Amino acid sequence: xxxxxxxxxxxxxxxxxxxxxxxxxxxxxxxxxxxxxxxxxxxxxxxxxxxxxxxxxxxxxxxxxxxxxxxxxxxxxxxxxxxxxxxxxxxxxxxxxxxxxxxxxxxxxxxxxxxxxxxxxxxxxxxxxxxxxxxxxxxxxxxxxxxxxxxxxxxxxxxxxxxxxxxxxxxxxxxxxxxxxxxxxxxxxxxxxxxxxxxxxxxxxxxxxxxxxxxxxxxxxxxxxxxxxxxxxxxxxxxxxxxxxxxxxxxxxxxxxxxxxxxxxxxxxxxxxxxxxxxxxxxxxxxxxxxxxxxxxxxxxxxxxxxxxxxxxxxxxxxxxxxxxxxxxxxxxxxxxxxxxxxxxxxxxxxxxxxxxxxxxxxxxxxxxxxxxxxxxxxxxxxxxxxxxxxxxxxxxxxxxxxxxxxxxxxxxxxxxxxxxxxxxxxxxxxxxxxxxxxxxxxxxxxxxxxxxxxxxxxxxxxxxxxxxxxxxxxxxxx
Amino acid sequence: xxxxxxxxxxxxxxxxxxxxxxxxxxxxxxxxxxxxxxxxxxxxxxxxxxxxxxxxxxxxxxxxxxxxxxxxxxxxxxxxxxxxxxxxxxxxxxxxxxxxxxxxxxxxxxxxxxxxxxxxxxxxxxxxxxxxxxxxxxxxxxxxxxxxxxxxxxxxxxxxxxxxxxxxxxxxxxxxxxxxxxxxxxxxxxxxxxxxxxxxxxxxxxxxxxxxxxxxxxxxxxxxxxxxxxxxxxxxxxxxxxxxxxxxxxxxxxxxxxxxxxxxxxxxxxxxxxxxxxxxxxxxxxxxxxxxxxxx
Numbered sequence: 001x002x003x004x005x006x007x008x009x010x011x012x013x014x015x016x017x018x019x020x021x022x023x024x025x026x027x028x029x030x031x032x033x034x035x036x037x038x039x040x041x042x043x044x045x046x047x048x049x050x051x052x053x054x055x056x057x058x059x060x061x062x063x064x065x066x067x068x069x070x071x072x073x074x075x076x077x078x079x080x081x082x083x084x085x086x087x088x089x090x091x092x093x094x095x096x097x098x099x100x101x102x103x104x105x106x107x108x109x110x111x112x113x114x115x116x117x118x119x120x121x122x123x124x125x126x127x128x129x130x131x132x133x134x135x136x137x138x139x140x141x142x143x144x145x146x147x148x149x150x151x152x153x154x155x156x157x158x159x160x161x162x163x164x165x166x167x168x169x170x171x172x173x174x175x176x177x178x179x180x181x182x183x184x185x186x187x188x189x190x191x192x193x194x195x196x197x198x199x200x201x202x203x204x205x206x207x208x209x210x211x212x213x214x215x216x217x218x219x220x221x222x223x224x225x226x227x228x229x230x231x232x233x234x235x236x237x238x239x240x241x242x243x244x245x246x247x248x249x250x251x252x253x254x255x256x257x258x259x260x261x262x263x264x265x266x267x268x269x270x271x272x273x274x275x276x277x278x279x280x281x282x283x284x285x286x287x288x289x290x291x292x293x294x295x296x297x298x299x300x301x302x303x304x305x306x307x308x309x310x311x312x313x314x315x316x317x318x319x320x321x322x323x324x325x326x327x328x329x330x331x332x333x334x335x336x337x338x339x340x341x342x343x344x345x346x347x348x349x350x351x352x353x354x355x356x357x358x359x360x361x362x363x364x365x366x367x368x369x370x371x372x373x374x375x376x377x378x379x380x381x382x383x384x385x386x387x388x389x390x391x392x393x394x395x396x397x398x399x400x401x402x403x404x405x406x407x408x409x410x411x412x413x414x415x416x417x418x419x420x421x422x423x424x425x426x427x428x429x430x431x432x433x434x435x436x437x438x439x440x441x442x443x444x445x446x447x448x449x450x451x452x453x454x455x456x457x458x459x460x461x462x463x464x465x466x467x468x469x470x471x472x473x474x475x476x477x478x479x
Numbered sequence: 480x481x482x483x484x485x486x487x488x489x490x491x492x493x494x495x496x497x498x499x500x501x502x503x504x505x506x507x508x509x510x511x512x513x514x515x516x517x518x519x520x521x522x523x524x525x526x527x528x529x530x531x532x533x534x535x536x537x538x539x540x541x542x543x544x545x546x547x548x549x550x551x552x553x554x555x556x557x558x559x560x561x562x563x564x565x566x567x568x569x570x571x572x573x574x575x576x577x578x579x580x581x582x583x584x585x586x587x588x589x590x591x592x593x594x595x596x597x598x599x600x601x602x603x604x605x606x607x608x609x610x611x612x613x614x615x616x617x618x619x620x621x622x623x624x625x626x627x628x629x630x631x632x633x634x635x636x637x638x639x640x641x642x643x644x645x646x647x648x649x650x651x652x653x654x655x656x657x658x659x660x661x662x663x664x665x666x667x668x669x670x671x672x673x674x675x676x677x678x679x680x681x682x683x684x685x686x687x688x689x690x691x692x693x694x695x696x697x698x699x700x701x702x703x704x705x706x707x708x709x710x711x712x713x714x715x716x717x718x719x720x721x722x723x724x725x726x727x728x729x730x731x732x733x734x735x736x737x738x739x740x741x742x743x744x745x746x747x748x749x750x751x752x753x754x755x756x757x758x759x760x761x762x763x764x765x766x767x768x769x770x771x772x773x774x775x
Contacts (some may be wrong), residue, residue, distance in 0.1 A: 116736040123526030123741075140739075144527045231626050232612060297631040298611045438737050446721050453720035454633045461721075468546060475540065475740060478533075479523040 074373045075105040075128035076380075077121075079114045079361075080304065083324050084187070087394040088132070091384040098383075102376060111303050112244060115140075115438070122146055122368070129369035130377040132186060135174045135360045136431040142182055143435050148367040149180035154378035156386075168426055171401045174433050175362050183362025184381050185401035190424025191250060191319045191356035192343035192417070193218070194307065196335075199225050199235070199316040211344045213351040215255070215283045218317065222293035225316040236315035237293030240284065242452075243301045245438075245445035251319060252444060253357045254429050256280040258349040263432045263440060263469075270469035272444070273462035281458055283349075285451055296452040311335070319346050319356060322397040322421045343417035346424060358428025360401055399425050439472035513752075519745035526741050537746035547747065549722040550730045553637065554751070557712075557726055558705045558758075560641040561648075565701040566694065568649040573656030574686075587657075590650040598647065602714035605643045606630065609715075633723035636716050640724055644711055648704070652697050659693030660686065695766040699759055706755050727751045 078088055085108045092104050107128070109117050115137055121127030122144075133141060141147045152163040160179060164172050167185050175183030197207035203224045212218040222237025241247035256263070261276025271277065287294040294315070301308045310318035311331040322343070329336040348354030363381045365374050385391070388406035397415055399422060400406050412418060431437065443465040450456040450464075484492070520537055524530035541547045576587045593601070608614050609629040616626055629639050663686065671681045687694075709728040712718055718725035718733075727747055735744030 119526055119739055120736065144525065146527060295611070297628040442733070442737070446719065449631075449720040453628070453631045454723070456721070464545065471540070471544060472738065475743070478536070479525060479740075 069101050070372075071101045071103075072373065072376060073103045073105065074130065074369070074376065075107070076130045076377075077107050077109065077114065077118065077128045078132040079111045079134075080108045081111070082304065083326065083395045084398060087391060088384065090394070091387075091390075092380070095380050095383050099376075104380070112246065122366075125368070127366050127368060129366050129373045130380070131364060131366070132361050133183070133364055135171075135183065135185075135188075135362055136433065136437050138174045138183055138362065138364075139433050139435045140437070141364065142177060146367055147182050147364045148369065148374060149182055150184055150365065151378060152181055154375070155184055155382050166403055167401050168403065170358070170430060171360060174430065183364050184385075186361045186363055186385065187395070187398045188358060188360030188401040188425055189321050189399050189421070190358045190426070190428035191321055191346055192420050192424045193317055193319050193346050193356075194310055194323060194341060194343050196310070196313060196316045196341055198338070198340035199313070207342060212317075212347060213345065213354060215286075215347050215349060217351075218347045219286055219291040219293070222287060222317060223291045226291075226293040228292075233295045233298065233314075235313070236295055236298075236309070237291070238287050238317040239294050239299070239309050239315040240287065240296070241301060241306050241318075242296055242299055242448070243306065244303055245441040247306055248445040248448055249431060249441045250357045250359075252280065252284055252448070253431060254346065254355055255283050255349075257429050258353070258355075259283070264434065268473055270440070270466040270473070272447075272469070273459065273466040277462055278458060281447070281451065281462060284448065285458070288452055305331070322399065324395070324397065339416070343420045343424075345420060346428075355427045355429060356424050357431060358425055359431055397421050435476055436469060436472040440469050443468040443472075516745045516748055519742050520749045522742045522745075524741040524745075525739045526735075527739075530742065533742070537743045538750075540743065541746060541750065546722055546725070547730065550725045550727050551750075553723070553725055554706065554727045554754075556637060557641060557644075557708065558702050560638070561644045561705045561708075562698055562702045564641065564645045565649050565652055565705075566697050568645055569652030569697060570656050570690075570694070572649065572653040573660055574682075576653070576657055577660045587653070590653060592650075593647055594651045596647075598710050599714065601643065601647050602711060605639075605646075606715050609639060630716050631720050633720050636720065636724045640711050640715060643715065644705065644708065648701065652701060655697055656690070656693060659690045663689045691766065695762060699762050702758055702762075703755055706751060706758075 076092065078085060089106055089108075092106050096102055096104055105128075114131075114133070118127055118131060118133075127146075138147075152160055155163070157163040157166070160176075160181065163181060164176060168188075171185050171188050172181070172183075175181055175185065193212075195207060195211065200207040200210065200221075205221065205224065210221065212221045218238055225235065225237035227234040240251050256272070256277060259276045259280040261272070261274055261280055263270060263272050265271045288296045299309055300312065300314070305311070305327070307318050307320040307323055307327075308331070309315045310320065311323075311328060313332065313335070325336070328341070335341060345354045346356035363377075363384075365377050369377065385400075385402075388400055388402065389409060389411075391400060392406055392409065392412055396412075397418065406412060407422065415421075432440065434440065446468075447461040447465040450461040451458050519530060521532060521534060522530035523533045523536070572590060576583045596604075610616075611626055611628050611631070615629065616624075619627070627635060629635050667685045667689075668681055671685060676684065707728055708726060709732065712724045712726055713729055713732075716724040718729050728751070731744045731747045731751070734740050734747060
């Protein structure tokens, strides 16, 4: 059996580009004899793996996707999304047709609820054997030993090197620990700035020449784009998401990095209340406070449709994950027909140096899954991602994480603003990879609310946020 | 050889046997989880690894937790505000309906409809109505009122949640009050009328004392219900802005299921439980004292 089960002594590293917070460590020491035993087992596994790889390399795909005939039932969970969920479900149904003896119970949950559902599932022994998770939650699952290492040879790669070199390094950094891959990257994307070109033209701005590159420029342009009637905005120039803590992080994360700040210092103390943090928050709040071009109390955005205000032309600019054409068509037929929008690079503190948050999703396997089920899941994941063209057709413009096999296709290249979408993905900065990510996101979300809605002093709000995160970190260390 | 059992003992055994299912149900589904929560409150438990005992650590951490303190204050405000208003509004509606009139029955039905609407729908409807550009603001603007950020201004968010709670639950308690009012014999009112007591006097001297068990019931039940409220703040404001509408039940949920700190969440639930026990005890004492004064 090739699958190497996760051991408690594993150490979860964080990426070096972003700040770290609490590093996930497990100090369990294995005895020397245990290590020797494991080494011997590992050698056997490697030999077996090598043999299996050679065998696998000569087996046609269709045969590999068809499993043995022993009946098997397993569960698979993912997040809800109007494009991504139906495509994954479609591929799973196709896999079950090829393997009638395998029954996969597919379930999708609201984006923000999936993590909670999974943790309850793990606690009660009802967690699915396989699931898709946000890469920012990888430290949480790995630190608790809830997900098992993957056998990349069973995913179609000849070695770990071949696996890691199929993705930009940052995408697999969060999923590879001590030379073992715990996640199979699926989609990864950045957040370009979507602008309404019709609004730009209306106020005498050229959507190409006057496309703002810095936060100051976005502020000035948004001031021109905003339309007010008394104390009511008819149109907001630029909009920051206020509806969810994950979105607060998506928007604040690059500003903090661009200001030279980090969430945590090298000792794991939260330093979001530093001078850089203050500068970043000043930029974040300037659109309401300085430029008076957004209304933080007014939004119709929801988790499934965070860009709803922009789609409904209630604002002119919004930094969003790649927006599917189907979403534009369903929400604003006129915008779709006349195509008066474009994606531009997210702004930076300095011109030409803008970038956004990048995040993505991985296929993972529960460490509670039996070896037989884990094998099927490897095969399933390989099958799901074996048709990149089909994925693109159904889920465009969400970019796949893979470097190979899809981005050179003519239909991908012809997709509007594709260069910008790929650029945003590759140049973006990741969410901090920390086990207290949820606490951090909630604390930052509350800080933004306190400053913008309660008019609280910025320093006090950031101090409170930092203290809240430090309490979470201390509690985690203690447990 | 089966020992001979006295007839009375047999009756008792049968009684016990008949009560046993209900007793088992309570032990398994009520007291079991309660005891488990108390045990967890002294442990560190992330829902994955086994809980390990850490004494009063969770309770100690709460003392230094500002979010807990804010949520505790919010919970008291919410319980106090909603209990008071539910009681007053519920009683007022019941009195209005009990007076009669051609539309009394219809009004009662219309008011009770708020109880038939699913609570999630109630929350979403009010979220739209109270949007800064929503219907409430638009109607008020006809009378020259300025825009109010009902849900995103910390001064209004909690009062608004209390009002939505009252809108939802007061008609239910109106029915309870109405039952109490209709049970008061008419003779008392007629005698008071003959003695020259006006409506106000009759209300204070007859209705309120005779309704006191009902009032006690409504106050206790609505306070316990308010203490457990979750969906209203969770859906309408998400606990915000900042922490201004975060109540303990929300904090329990976040701590347990978002941050995976079940031990801490259990400690908060034990605190909430203790508060409610104390509240109920005080209510009982006050009620008993009232009854003694009345019977004396």
